[in-house]
Amino acid sequence: MKFSKQFSGYQSEFTEFLNDLKQKNPKLEEGQLAGRNLLWEQPPRDDLEELERIEASRVKQQAYVYQSK
Numbered sequence: 001m002k003f004s005k006q007f008s009g010y011q012s013e014f015t016e017f018l019n020d021l022k023q024k025n026p027k028l029e030e031g032q033l034a035g036r037n038l039l040w041e042q043p044p045r046d047d048l049e050e051l052e053r054i055e056a057s058r059v060k061q062q063a064y065v066y067q068s069k
Helices: 013-024 028-039 048-056
Strands: none
Touching: 013 028
């Protein structure tokens, strides 16, 4: 049984829906990337004082995290 040749042209309803949505709204992916960049991409930090503050505010994790003192 070789399924790959038999069903090579198959697209699910969800895939068809996404392709149709992207054709109707070509700027959709561009908007998604802009939103991702807004929320997740951090600008590079050049300020040494800010970097030192961030490093100082980190909490050290103990070697075995499930053991309480």
